[in-house]
Amino acid sequence: MVPAPLPSFDPDQFSVLRAFLRWSARRALRWFYRETVVVQVGVVPDTGPVLFIGNHPNDLPDVLLGLEACPRHVRYLATIAAGAGGAAGKGYEAMGVIPVTRVRDARKMRAMGVDMAAVNAEAGRRMAQAFSLGHVVGVFPQGGVHDHPQIGRLRTGVAMMALEAIDNGSVFDVTVVPFGIQYEAPRTGGSDAMAVVGRGWSLRGWRTERLAQGLEAGVSALTDQLRTTLLGVTRNAPDWESRAECDELVAAVAAVQPPATTASQAPLLERAARLVPLAEALVASRRSDAATPHASRLHSFVSELSHLVHDAGGLRTSARDHARVLQGAGLAAETRLTPLWALLLMTPAALIGWLTHGPIFWVVWRVAHRFAKARSDVVARAFVPGLQVVAAWYVLLAVVALATLLLTGEATWLTVVVVLLLVTQLPTAADVAVAWRDGWRGRALVWRVQRWPAARRAEIVRVTEALRSEWRAGS
Numbered sequence: 001m002v003p004a005p006l007p008s009f010d011p012d013q014f015s016v017l018r019a020f021l022r023w024s025a026r027r028a029l030r031w032f033y034r035e036t037v038v039v040q041v042g043v044v045p046d047t048g049p050v051l052f053i054g055n056h057p058n059d060l061p062d063v064l065l066g067l068e069a070c071p072r073h074v075r076y077l078a079t080i081a082a083g084a085g086g087a088a089g090k091g092y093e094a095m096g097v098i099p100v101t102r103v104r105d106a107r108k109m110r111a112m113g114v115d116m117a118a119v120n121a122e123a124g125r126r127m128a129q130a131f132s133l134g135h136v137v138g139v140f141p142q143g144g145v146h147d148h149p150q151i152g153r154l155r156t157g158v159a160m161m162a163l164e165a166i167d168n169g170s171v172f173d174v175t176v177v178p179f180g181i182q183y184e185a186p187r188t189g190g191s192d193a194m195a196v197v198g199r200g201w202s203l204r205g206w207r208t209e210r211l212a213q214g215l216e217a218g219v220s221a222l223t224d225q226l227r228t229t230l231l232g233v234t235r236n237a238p239d240w241e242s243r244a245e246c247d248e249l250v251a252a253v254a255a256v257q258p259p260a261t262t263a264s265q266a267p268l269l270e271r272a273a274r275l276v277p278l279a280e281a282l283v284a285s286r287r288s289d290a291a292t293p294h295a296s297r298l299h300s301f302v303s304e305l306s307h308l309v310h311d312a313g314g315l316r317t318s319a320r321d322h323a324r325v326l327q328g329a330g331l332a333a334e335t336r337l338t339p340l341w342a343l344l345l346m347t348p349a350a351l352i353g354w355l356t357h358g359p360i361f362w363v364v365w366r367v368a369h370r371f372a373k374a375r376s377d378v379v380a381r382a383f384v385p386g387l388q389v390v391a392a393w394y395v396l397l398a399v400v401a402l403a404t405l406l407l408t409g410e411a412t413w414l415t416v417v418v419v420l421l422l423v424t425q426l427p428t429a430a431d432v433a434v435a436w437r438d439g440w441r442g443r444a445l446v447w448r449v450q451r452w453p454a455a456r457r458a459e460i461v462r463v464t465e466a467l468r469s470e471w472r473a474g475s
Contacts, residue, residue: 006129009096011073017094025064027427028383031361032061034320034438035192038069039273041233042199044177046072049131051162051203053226054179055151055234056140058186059380061193066138069179069195074138075130077158080119098126098137100157124161132170141226147376149243150236151227159222166204173204176226180233182273184247184317187378189365190438191315194273198233235276242283247317248306249279249298255322256305256468259334268334272319294474301467308460312449324442328449329460337446338439346436353433356426360393398423 029036044050052074056062067074078092080099092099100123101116130137143155165171178198185191206225210217237243254272286295305325306316312328314321326333367389368381401419405411449457 006126007093009075009130009135011075011096011135015094017090021091021095022067024387025067027431028387029061029064029068029193031430031434032189032379032382033193034190035269036065036068037192037194037267037269037273039194039196039270041274042177042197044070044072044136044197045175045200048134049165049171049174050136050200051158051174051176052136052138052179053141053158053176053230054138055181055230056142056145057147057181057376058183059145059376060383061186061379062140062145062181063138064383065181065193065195066179069197070136070138072136074136076138077123077127077140079144096130096135098123098130120157124164127161128165128168128170131165131174141223141230145374145376147374149240150238151230151234154223154227154230156219156223159219159226162203163207163219163222166207173202175200176203176206176229178229178233180230180235182235182276184251184272184319185315187375188315190441191318192269192320194269196233196273198229201229232277236280237283242287244317245286245299245302246276246279246283249283249302250275251315251317251319251322252302252305252467253279253471254319255326255333256464256471259332268319268323268336294470297470298467298474301463301470304463305460305467308456308463312445312452314445320442321445324445325449325460326464328446328452329457329464331461331464335442335446337442338435340443343436343439343443346432346439349429349432350436351433353429353431353436356397357390357430357433360390364389394423394426397426 044052050072052066052070054062054066063076063078066076073096075096075098077098077100080101091097099119101119127137139158141154141158142152143157146152162174162176166174177200180196180198182194182196183191184193186193203222206222207217210221215221235243235246237246250272253275254268257271282295282298285292286299305322309318309322309325310316312321312325314325320335323333323335324337327335327337364382364386368378368386372378372381398419401423402411402416405415405419449460
């Protein structure tokens with residue numbers, strides 16, 4: 001039987017639905033996370049086929065951060081169970097998603113009457129077509145969301161489809177580019193998130209080099225190489241205790257470094273992301289039988305400073321909160337505080353934003369916790385159907401406003417237009433409200449430390465200087 005023609009997709013052709021989905025993604029990330037930063041260790045090629053591989057610790061936010069990390073449109077491989085039809089199916093189509101199935105979804109697929117082998121074979125054809133058109137294909141090779149402190153075993157399907165794509169003659173080569181999603185506190189609102197883009201490498205070049213060395217260059221070897229590539233841009237630890245220790249070390253050391261004064265110096269969150277490999281090595285050293293005095297002293301200073309940040313009301317794993325505690329103690333630090341005059345000017349609009357969004361944000365968060373089946377589901381449930389609940393809330397507000405105008409006899413064409421225009425500005429009001437909240441929280445953290453007794457502030461200075469000195473000595 002001749003396979004059905006593959007659907008066409010042009011990422012450069014404007015799509016209203018795709019633009020709306022990207023707009024919604026930016027809103028969801030901004031309303032939940034304080035700051036999202038893309039750290040460019042490597043770059044995505046401007047043209048040509050790219051296999052964009054990432055880790056998957058936090059469900060939907062990982063997908064959205066991957067879109068932010070890539071300057072080109074990303075066509076994700078995604079399980080068909082999440083978008084088999086309806087509005088989700090239309091969204092998949094608009095984003096150029098390539099549907100696949102997973103072994104864990106076998107029972108659900110059979111109940112839906114889906115032929116898993118046929119779907120995955122079709123996914124391989126679509127990936128090859130996407131590469132032949134020079135598209136970016138995004139994949140989470142772990143095969144789903146994994147709430148573990150390190151990258152585990154990868155599924156072999158991605159490697160198999162990638163190798164088939166360069167073997168079937170549709171494309172000469174594919175550039176593999178990793179992106180690592182790193183969270184300071186993945187399920188804590190008002191925390192920071194980073195997407196680290198790693199250095200790309202040639203798939204055909206990798207295979208040619210392996211074969212020249214007499215090494216195996218098939219699916220298993222490529223899967224191992226993909227895992228090694230991901231380890232270089234993600235945060236990994238053997239257990240959650242080690243992971244917390246590493247995150248605290250990264251946050252503390254990034255904050256105690258002198259503030260960036262030139263364009264060549266990395267800003268705070270980028271500096272934190274680049275510290276991860278060294279921090280992981282130091283934590284592993286401290287927990288080994290061959291622990292060095294340097295690693296032990298670092299751990300002691302980091303633990304002291306993290307406790308002080310926690311006592312001040314900040315996040316122990318947040319580089320930004322560490323920097324603000326340092327500023328409160330009178331030390332120079334990269335804090336990026338919102339100017340007080342700006343916060344005062346924002347207050348009226350922020351008040352409107354919180355009056356119109358505070359209740360529904362609370363409802364969304366409670367519902368997300370209520371229906372999440374796992375820890376990693378919580379934020380995803382807050383994003384979707386959370387955004388749909390917010391949209392329904394906007395419609396309800398508009399209906400109530402229009403009904404009020406009708407009942408009071410004030411419903412003229414002008415008042416109706418004004419009400420509808422105001423409703424369209426509600427997302428902007430939410431943006432202002434969230435920015436105002438984050439700005440006041442940052443300043444409140446600094447002010448809180450400034451009100452501490454002089455002896456407590458001196459303790460922060462002592463620990464900071466000791467940590468800075470120990471870090472320089474080790475470097």
